[in-house]
Amino acid sequence: MIRFVDATKIYSNGVVGLKNVTVKIDKGEFVFIIGASGSGKSTFLKLIMHEETPTEGEVYVNGYSVHNMPKSEVPYLRRSLGIVFQDFRLLPNKTAYDNVAFAMQIVEALPREIRRQVPLALGLVGLSKKAKAYPSQLSGGEQQRVALARALVNNPAVLIADEPTGNLDPKTSMEIMELLDEINQRGTTVIVATHEKSIVDAMKKRVITLDRGELISDVKKGSYTNED
Amino acid sequence: MKIRTLRLLAKEGTKNVYKNKLMSFASLATILATLFVLGLVLLIIVNVTTNLEAKKQDLQVKFYLRVDATRLEEEEVALFIEQSRASGVVAEYQYESREQAYENAKKDLKYEALMEGLTPENFAVGYFVTLTNPNDSDQFIARLKLFSGVDSQWITYPKQELERISGMVRVFNYVALFVIAVLMVISILLISNTIRLTVFARRKEIEIMKYVGANDWFIRFPFIIEGMLIGLLGALLSHLLTSQAYGWIKDGLNTLFNSIKISGLQLVEFGELSIRILVVNVLFGVTIGIIGSFMSVKKHLNV
Numbered sequence: 334m335i336r337f338v339d340a341t342k343i344y345s346n347g348v349v350g351l352k353n354v355t356v357k358i359d360k361g362e363f364v365f366i367i368g369a370s371g372s373g374k375s376t377f378l379k380l381i382m383h384e385e386t387p388t389e390g391e392v393y394v395n396g397y398s399v400h401n402m403p404k405s406e407v408p409y410l411r412r413s414l415g416i417v418f419q420d421f422r423l424l425p426n427k428t429a430y431d432n433v434a435f436a437m438q439i440v441e442a443l444p445r446e447i448r449r450q451v452p453l454a455l456g457l458v459g460l461s462k463k464a465k466a467y468p469s470q471l472s473g474g475e476q477q478r479v480a481l482a483r484a485l486v487n488n489p490a491v492l493i494a495d496e497p498t499g500n501l502d503p504k505t506s507m508e509i510m511e512l513l514d515e516i517n518q519r520g521t522t523v524i525v526a527t528h529e530k531s532i533v534d535a536m537k538k539r540v541i542t543l544d545r546g547e548l549i550s551d552v553k554k555g556s557y558t559n560e561d
Numbered sequence: 562m563k564i565r566t567l568r569l570l571a572k573e574g575t576k577n578v579y580k581n582k583l584m585s586f587a588s589l590a591t592i593l594a595t596l597f598v599l600g601l602v603l604l605i606i607v608n609v610t611t612n613l614e615a616k617k618q619d620l621q622v623k624f625y626l627r628v629d630a631t632r633l634e635e636e637e638v639a640l641f642i643e644q645s646r647a648s649g650v651v652a653e654y655q656y657e658s659r660e661q662a663y664e665n666a667k668k669d670l671k672y673e674a675l676m677e678g679l680t681p682e683n684f685a686v687g688y689f690v691t692l693t694n695p696n697d698s699d700q701f702i703a704r705l706k707l708f709s710g711v712d713s714q715w716i717t718y719p720k721q722e723l724e725r726i727s728g729m730v731r732v733f734n735y736v737a738l739f740v741i742a743v744l745m746v747i748s749i750l751l752i753s754n755t756i757r758l759t760v761f762a763r764r765k766e767i768e769i770m771k772y773v774g775a776n777d778w779f780i781r782f783p784f785i786i787e788g789m790l791i792g793l794l795g796a797l798l799s800h801l802l803t804s805q806a807y808g809w810i811k812d813g814l815n816t817l818f819n820s821i822k823i824s825g826l827q828l829v830e831f832g833e834l835s836i837r838i839l840v841v842n843v844l845f846g847v848t849i850g851i852i853g854s855f856m857s858v859k860k861h862l863n864v
Contacts, residue, residue, distance in 0.1 A: 408771075408776040409774070411774035416772050416773075418772075438566070439770075439779060440774070441563050441565070483773065
């Protein structure tokens with residue numbers, strides 16, 4: 334599903350993003366990527382979604398060789414992923430419904446498909462009643478739910494979340510994590526980069542720890558401190 | 562891309578024009594201002610060129626037959642001129658018979674004593690010929706000289722005048738071309754700058770689309786439709802504005818020409834040029850809109 338083979342990313346300014354990382358994430362897994370700021374969490378995710386390419390090594394995602402992929406294929410890679418960001422990244426001049434529908438329009442889904450799937454996705458994240466609201470009319474938690482609905486609506490094989498709860502209060506954060514867990518239960522691979530200890534500890538999932546770009550531990554049913 | 566998707570994106574672009582009112586207005590104002598200036602410059606060029614060309618038309622080939630030309634020789638020349646008119650080489654001509662020449666001379670000469678003893682038979686038949694294309698004059702005159710009845714010493718054509726006017730037209734055309742080129746470069750810079758600003762304000766939007774997996778054309782197309790619509794609207798508004806402004810300028814100048822008694826200067830009616838100016842405006846506006854959007858979006862697509 335996702336495989337890093339000796340992947341290294343050195344940015345043009347010399348900063349090491351990732352160093353010789355080899356790791357494999359299987360279909361249906363739920364994985365936390367943890368580490369302090371600058372540890373390489375974001376770089377790890379950026380390599381998966383081809384926002385960056387590795388300086389050395391190989392990265393495979395959903396059958397695509399991300400390390401040497403033609404530019405024209407990038408949209409197809411991204412359509413096989415659902416991506417959620419800390420700052421939600423919703424289109425400000427579209428309603429919640431239209432934001433979710435947009436992801437389906439991109440893959441040229443039939444209008445009838447869109448009319449069926451979008452309410453389902455919004456229902457799944459508990460936002461059926463806010464379909465017509467614009468992002469500015471929604472709370473942070475609600476905006477993140479819309480982003481989740483958008484990430485899910487095309488049934489991606491992998492869902493990537495970069496600090497999805499970074500801008501949310503603890504209660505809302507827990508709700509979002511429960512949603513991610515639910516999505517994972519339905520078969521989607523979920524990868525979450527976070528530095529929120531309480532969440533990682535509570536969920537008892539696989540934890541990959543990065544430090545200064547290096548993979549320093551990879552524990553099944555781990556916690557933030559990797560005591561077990 | 563499917564037709565359905567294209568329709569959706571076209572609708573999206575149209576909606577964006579009024580959703581981003583402020584930026585649309587800024588782009589529209591820039592396009593309007595540039596096309597307005599371009600329109601006026603084009604009108605000035607057309608007017609100057611038309612008037613210069615009209616001056617060229619006024620130049621006539623004047624020639625006289627020999628005084629002792631026979632009737633047969635006169636008829637040969639008359640036939641040639643008539644045929645030339647039928648074939649379009651000659652636009653129009655005036656014929657002056659011996660009698661008319663005699664009468665004219667009598668009118669012109671102050672001292673009647675000078676005319677004493679002269680009869681119409683002492684005068685020559687004359688022709689004043691306006692050529693359809695003044696540049697044909699050399700060839701036309703060469704053919705005239707072949708006729709025995711034509712007095713080749715009395716063929717006159719203001720060749721120098723023609724060359725002077727042709728030179729002026731040429732120089733003016735170069736100047737006009739230069740002005741238009743400068744104007745175009747300025748407007749492209751101005752407009753693409755405005756569009757770049759519009760796109761910059763929405764770069765986040767473009768970035769998000771990329772992350773969701775939109776390909777470049779999916780992102781670009783609505784922007785292009787938007788640019789095209791703004792360009793079209795700017796062209797139509799500028800056409801209205803140009804026609805109004807030209808009307809005022811024309812009235813003002815005509816009054817001025819009349820008051821300082823300049824005759825022969827003719828301002829072209831806007832109606833005759835309306836379609837041409839509109840076509841130039843629309844082509845220019847729409848092209849600028851499309852190119853501007855295309856280039857400005859391009860920079861933000863590399864996410």
